[in-house]
Amino acid sequence: MKKVLTFLKWFFGTAFIVIALLTITVLWYVKSEEKQLSGENTVVVDGSNFKTQFGKIAIKNIGVLSANNDSILPNQTILVNNEIIEYIGKAKSIPNDYTIIDGQGKYLIPGLIDSHIHPYKSKNDLLLFLANGITHVATMSSWRGLYLEWRDEAKNGSLLPQLYVAAGPMNSAKDFRSKIYGSLGPIPVFNDTIKTKKTVAEFKSMGYDALKAYSLDKDNYFAVSRASKEYNIPMIGHLTPAVTLEDLFDSNQSQVAHVEEITKAMEREFGGRSKIFYDNTEAYLSFLIENADSIAKRIKEKNITISTTVNVYPRAKKQDLDLRSYLKSMEIEYVNPGILEGSVFNPGWLPGSNRYEDPNNTDTEGIRKAKIYWDTYIEAVNKMTLAFARNGVNLTAGTDAGNPGIVAGFSLHDELEHLADLGLNNKYVLDTATKNAAEWLGSNAGIMAEGRTADLVILNGNPLDNIGNTRNINAVVVRGKYLDRSELDEILKLIRDANNQSRKISVEEYLSN
Template sequence: MLLFGAHASSAQPVAFVNVNVIPMDRERVDVPWAAQTVVVSGDRIVAIGATTDTAVPDEATIIDGTGRYLLPGLVDGHVHLLGFGPGPRENFADGPVYLANGITTVVNMGGPSSPRRATELEWKRRVEAGALAGPTIYTAGAFVNEPRVKTPEDVERDIRSQARDGYDFIKFHELDDTTTGLSLASYRKMIDTARDIGIPIVGHAPNNLGVDVMLEARQPLAHLGNLSNIYFLPLAAHRGYLLVTATAFFLLIAAAALSGAPPHSRWIALATFVAFVCLSLFLPGGPLFESVALRMIVTVLTLLVAIGSVASVIFAVKIWREPRSPAPARMRASLASIASVALAVVLTTFWTPVAWRSSARGIDALATRIHDAGISVQSTLVVYEAIGGVNRLYRLPAFNMKVARALHRAGVPLVAGTDARGIPQLAPGTPLHRELQLLHESGLSPHEVLRAATVAPAILLRKDHEFGTVSVGKRADLLLVERNPLQDLSTLKTPLGVMVRGRWLTRERLQQMRAAVLK
């Protein structure tokens, strides 16, 4: 493994002369600062100014920036250094791959509790010391969730322990169907403890608790796609509705199939079936997720089922009041009326409201609530593209881009991240460039895309005083590219050179380092 000491020249100052600077230190800049000189000493930017007015130390290494563009190094705001399943190459051999892609900082989201977690802290410290080549690492420790921690006391102990061990932030991880999720008391203790000791927290959506709890807690979200699980189709917190729906539907089918069934049973069953076919077509991931007409059909069918359920109850009452009615007829009528009423209730109180949550107006309403709560959201759009690209009917990637567009319009801070090594399809480095392109296609301007991969992650980690902009006093993490990225984001894929913590690496050197670890 190549060490920085073998290829870095950080002992003397470095000056980028006559370069176009994209500082990222303000909300909107459509034109780079032309003809600037940026001086770096050690690992810090020490001077920025017009080339005609800025002194360059005599001993400085001069990098000609004429016609070139200098911007902050990129941040992948969501990676898993150790991955899942087979481990990565030893000694953070992915580090040069990140650097070759212009990524000077990674935000490691940790993983399940394991003795290997200490490896991430070791890599972090060795990278900072210059013993390993790679981006600066900010890392979480073991995922916080039950069954590893259950009670509020467990949660508080764990968070304080991770902070003492040197982890930079806490990762709350929703464990899906393997557990029930943290209790409300434990979840709130997690949020309160992290705030009390001043350590950032980011996590999956607490699906078992619901979106209102997450918004009240102001918990930054690790995946934009988690909004489907907690809000657009919140089945984890409402499994009772699934059970009632399935049971009532099959009971109604059974009643309708019997001779002498109540006259309304068959068309109530048909209306319910059609409603759920429509739901499957437009709920998140469905091929017609933008269809207002299908949502209207579901609403009308729900009304018809409700009317039919009233008719079924009236029919059952008549059957029971008729002294000569046989017991089987009474049973069929009762079964059909109970099933019809149950379907009317779940369609009215759950399925139809959920159907409209993922409409354009529903998405905008949620985006406004997230903005008002002050929550940032990690985009990770490339994840859903990677896992859903083979199925043309599966349109969750497109739905998530629509959500990203709404969040951006509402002013929600988006943090670019890839989940690299979090799933097998996403290797380190290159997926970030696809993520940036997806954000651009979602409606963000190039400057806003760059902000999501520079300033926004720094703010999330409360390290915006350290990195994220080209400013005096900031860490010298810089990217030199041939073309203006405010006009062409693809230029970020092939940097002319990368400076990481004040160490300058040319394109040729980056490619040599990358090739060495990919043999």
């Protein structure tokens, strides 16, 4: 009997140690994979080393975008005193204590705003936004307070764009995997309306700017809606599959994160995707066109803001049908290697792991169906965007940067060009990335006027003539800090270097010559 007891003690003791070691190993592996896929393993560029001018700055002889964004005022002088625009007008005597910058032949606009990004844990992405003239961003996901820390750093003077931080994505799910992810991941799942209300109160106390609905069930969608009103914190994000357009209009949701959320709701009203693809696409598009203006009017009446992200879908089509060519066309050298390469828990952007890449698209029929799907989807989103513009809906330019194929910073210029290609005039397009977005964020920037925050971009070409000139950046001013072209180029160089140091997979074959 003694031997049996001794054996059992030894057996269970050994089993306990083995299980403990296995648990530690699994947790370590999960954590290391999470660090990889979120970009946390990549070398972080130190923004404090960049040379900026700050204090009293005068820019003279420059064309300035008017406060209503409809014209360029020639030969203006602008005085920046610390973080504030002190004066805009015709040439005047500039005090001796101002650093003078000659803006002859150049154009001054407000800093650009991307109203929908996903930086994961890639802090270098924030510098990519600055290098592209983007001085304010709205993050549509959370990592247990990390972005709140970044937001505070920006407010306290670090060389970063200003951040608007939404808590989320908020999901309802009762399966085991989702519950585990909810306990380990950045945001819990929302299956209990009482707990949902309590969590909203916690998010409010933590200082989040908004609540991002994603895939909530109907009960918890309205629980978030009620709580957002009670605690005075905006409810934004997706129109979750469990709710209808009428539910949206009855809720406290004040922003929709993508134009596509409305087109997807219309798919559901039409009868679902199985009734659309692949034989009834024309009927669905006709249904959408017939109802688009009335829906846009309701959204306008409810004062709901819509973030665009319309350029995501042509990019998705290209990744689906010809991924390697697409990767060669994008700024792949600036993408955080962890995000680009992915992990066992999350796909990356490269062949073999890209979530848009469809293995069924290897034959004529698969390619035909893929083209029908994407062409219908793209046309629906484009038609809905035009309806929003016709009916005065508050549109803000967003990109979904961080998702496959959407490069931080660079993608906003693609988004603006897409909007212009739809037929929207350049003044309207600029509004989406400046005035409209600043108003939605509650920002003091976004307009060229005295007393406004000095978030500015100096361009080498007039964006009212060609919206593509937003890419042609001479200098950026973020909260009064002036970065000239040489410093912007240094930012880009150091990010390329950091990425090259951190790669596990070479991207040489995708780099343009």
